[in-house]
Amino acid sequence: MSNPIRTGVLLTLLAASAVGWAESACTVAAKDTFTTQVDVGASATQSFAGDFRSQGVSTVIEKHCGSLDCHGNAARNMKIYSSGGLRLPNEAGAAPGQSATTLEEITANYLSIADLEPEQLTQVRAHGADPYSLLLIKKPLELERHKGGPAITRGDDAEACLISWLKSGIAGAVVDKNSCTKGANFPSQ
Amino acid sequence: MRATRIIPRFFGLALGLALASIMSCADPEISGGAAALGKETSGIAKGEFHRAGQPCVVCHQDQGPAADKPFVVAGSIFASPVRMVGVNNAEIRMTDSEGTKFTTKTNCVGNFMVRPTQWRPHFPILVSIAKDNIVRQMQGPIGRDGSCAHCHANAVPPDDPFSQTGHVYLYGGDEPGSPNGSVDCQANPIAAASPN
Numbered sequence: 001m002s003n004p005i006r007t008g009v010l011l012t013l014l015a016a017s018a019v020g021w022a023e024s025a026c027t028v029a030a031k032d033t034f035t036t037q038v039d040v041g042a043s044a045t046q047s048f049a050g051d052f053r054s055q056g057v058s059t060v061i062e063k064h065c066g067s068l069d070c071h072g073n074a075a076r077n078m079k080i081y082s083s084g085g086l087r088l089p090n091e092a093g094a095a096p097g098q099s100a101t102t103l104e105e106i107t108a109n110y111l112s113i114a115d116l117e118p119e120q121l122t123q124v125r126a127h128g129a130d131p132y133s134l135l136l137i138k139k140p141l142e143l144e145r146h147k148g149g150p151a152i153t154r155g156d157d158a159e160a161c162l163i164s165w166l167k168s169g170i171a172g173a174v175v176d177k178n179s180c181t182k183g184a185n186f187p188s189q
Numbered sequence: 190m191r192a193t194r195i196i197p198r199f200f201g202l203a204l205g206l207a208l209a210s211i212m213s214c215a216d217p218e219i220s221g222g223a224a225a226l227g228k229e230t231s232g233i234a235k236g237e238f239h240r241a242g243q244p245c246v247v248c249h250q251d252q253g254p255a256a257d258k259p260f261v262v263a264g265s266i267f268a269s270p271v272r273m274v275g276v277n278n279a280e281i282r283m284t285d286s287e288g289t290k291f292t293t294k295t296n297c298v299g300n301f302m303v304r305p306t307q308w309r310p311h312f313p314i315l316v317s318i319a320k321d322n323i324v325r326q327m328q329g330p331i332g333r334d335g336s337c338a339h340c341h342a343n344a345v346p347p348d349d350p351f352s353q354t355g356h357v358y359l360y361g362g363d364e365p366g367s368p369n370g371s372v373d374c375q376a377n378p379i380a381a382a383s384p385n
Contacts, residue, residue, distance in 0.1 A: 063329065067313070068340035070332030074352050084328045087351035095345070096354040097328065148333045149312040150286050187315040187330045 048125060048169065049110050056180035057165045058106045060158050061113070063186040064140060064151045068096060071112075071148075078112050081105035124166050131166040158183035222247045223254050230381045238298045238376035241265040241275055242343045242356055244336035245302060261310060263302035264337025265380070266295050266318055267356050268364040273343065273380035275299025276359050277371040279320040285310035297374035303335075318359055325359055343380075 052058050062082035066072040072085025081088050083101045088108055092099070114121060116135055123129035131137055138144040140151035141159065152158040157179040164176035226243055233239050245263035248255040266279045275298040282292045283303075291308040295301045303310075313330035334340070342353040364370070370378025 065332075067329045067332040068353065069334035070313075089351050093350065095350045096340075096352070151313060151332075153286075187313075187327075 048165075049107075049114075051165060051168060051175045052110045052113075053103070053106045055161075055165065055175040055177045056184055057161060057175065058101070058109050059184040060161050060180055060186075061109060062101060063184050064158050065148075066109075070151075072096075078116055079108070080112060081108050121166075125169040128167075128170055131163050134166070137162060137166075152183075156183065158186070216252050219247065219250070219253050228384050230384070233376050233381075237296055237300060237302070238374075241298045241300050241380035242267070242273055242338055244334075244338040245300075246334070246336040246339075249302070250335075259305055260302045260335060261305050261308065262314065262331070262335040262337075263300070264341070264357060265299045266301070267299055267358045267380070268360050268367075268370070269362050270355055270358045272363070273356065274363065274368070274370045275374075275378040275380065276320060276364055277367075277374070277378070279318055279359055282317045282319065283308075283310065284315045286313055287311050297371035298376050298378050298380065299370075318357065320359060323359055 062080055062085065065078075066080035066082040066085040068085050070076070071078050071080040072082060073079070074086060079086065081101065082105065083094075083097070083099060085096055087094055087096060088102065088105050090102070090104075094102075113136060120129070120134055121136075124131050124134060132141075132143065135144065137159075139146040141154055142150045152162075160176050160179035161183045164174070164179065167173050168175050222244075226240065226247065229235060229239060242265045246260055247253060249258055249260040249263060250256065251259060253259075262281075262283065264281075266276045266281070268274045268276050276295055277297040277299070279295045279299070279301075280292055281295070281301050282290070284290050289308070289310065291303065291310065293301050293303055293307075312333050315327070315330050317324055317326040319325070337357050340353060341355060341357050343356050345353050345355060
């Protein structure tokens with residue numbers, strides 16, 4: 001093998017290894033979403049993603065936004081997975097309306113939210129920017145046009161839950177779990 | 190001389206074609222969705238008894254093939270999760286996001302429809318269905334789509350069981366006393382699939 005060809009082959013192999021390593025690292029990071037600290041806030045003791053699951057924030061979003069004809073739709077942006085709506089493909093065959101929302105689905109919900117406006121979310125979470133500047137809040141409150149109408153009502157528990165979660169990066173602030181529990185009780189006639 | 194006669198004719202033809210093209214302009218999503226529903230079932234004329242279990246608002250909306258009869262919410266209530274026997278006189282109780290309430294009833298094939306002249310709800314809508322003392326509440330709200338069958342499919346595709354759920358039903362099995370639906374119904378209360 002001539003030198004230029006040998007060099008080309010070596011470089012290709014090196015690049016392929018680097019890509020493989022990067023993919024592995026990303027996979028590990030995704031799997032550890034709920035066990036590692038998300039470095040977006042001033043408070044080192046809070047886990048943004050962890051609170052999303054453990055404080056019931058995901059459940060509020062699942063109930064208010066995740067119906068099959070809204071964000072529980074495979075063709076829509078900000079896809080939300082839940083037991084009562086769209087399911088992540090699963091080997092157990094759990095369909096809409098069957099079994100509880102899984103950890104993988106909550107993880108996917110978190111990533112849907114985090115990917116919506118990542119820079120603005122960091123500004124709110126880490127630098128105290130106004131949470132009402134986020135589409136996550138503006139849309140369901142209809143502060144900005146929302147085809148699905150008002151998914152949450154101004155002043156209700158769902159709003160309090162989401163705002164407290166978004167502000168929980170500030171030192172001393174915590175997620176309002178009580179509001180999240182009440183906000184997840186939806187729909188209620 | 191000849192050219193001066195041909196040019197106005199050509200221009201008129203082009204203008205006519207352009208106008209025809211604009212007037213026949215249809216939303217491909219709506220027309221495609223309507224075509225995908227298949228043809229009318231033989232023996233059931235277009236009307237309140239047709240296409241039970243299908244997504245009504247695909248056609249019954251502005252720009253849809255049945256735009257002259259628009260619905261804001263419409264669907265079908267069946268007795269059982271495994272058979273498509275319509276429930277007659279079932280109540281559909283709805284509350285919209287502003288708290289306004291509207292109740293309607295199914296006809297003898299299980300179909301119901303709400304026209305914008307009757308109620309203009311602000312989505313999302315909470316809904317329950319009832320007959321006699323049996324009440325079923327939908328787990329989640331209707332977010333934006335007026336067709337029950339948009340999410341509640343007659344046949345959930347086997348290659349994608351994760352994004353749709355089965356048709357709406359009131360009982361766990363056949364309706365007590367009416368296993369095959371209303372005997373006085375002008376149409377067969379047992380829904381048939383539309384031919385392609």
